[in-house]
Amino acid sequence: MKNVQKGFTLIELMIVVAIIGILAAVALPAYQSYIKKAAYSEVVSGMASVKTAIGVCYSQTPSLPACDTAAELGIVLPTGMTTGALASVAITATTAAIVATPRAYKGVLASETCTLSPTADATTGTISWQYSGGCLDQGYVKN
8 A cells, every 4th residue: 555645744844944034034124124214204294394384484485594493484393202203303593404303213213313404496486305314324215
């Protein structure tokens, strides 16, 4: 009588384990990067209201130095709560650049600040924005 094989051989099981190990080695760093980007989105979204206020101010007063404080904009600058990625948002005097500072949170470092700098076009009356700093270096945002 012929003996029929039942189950998997050791080599088949070792191949499956190796494949799972390779997939995990690729997936874990990608997942960690995704978690950082998701956490940093709180910092970027904290800058959005200030960006809008500067745009409105510039359309009414075509001068960036006239739109470089929260009082001139008529807003309260967003700050993070006791938890979360956003620590603070500030506006740079005379340039109206928005500087967001994160706190150490889910892999985001407190030193990875993000600056959103406006460039005014007097002929069209519009503003173009450029990111710089840790947010651009780490790939959290794109220009």
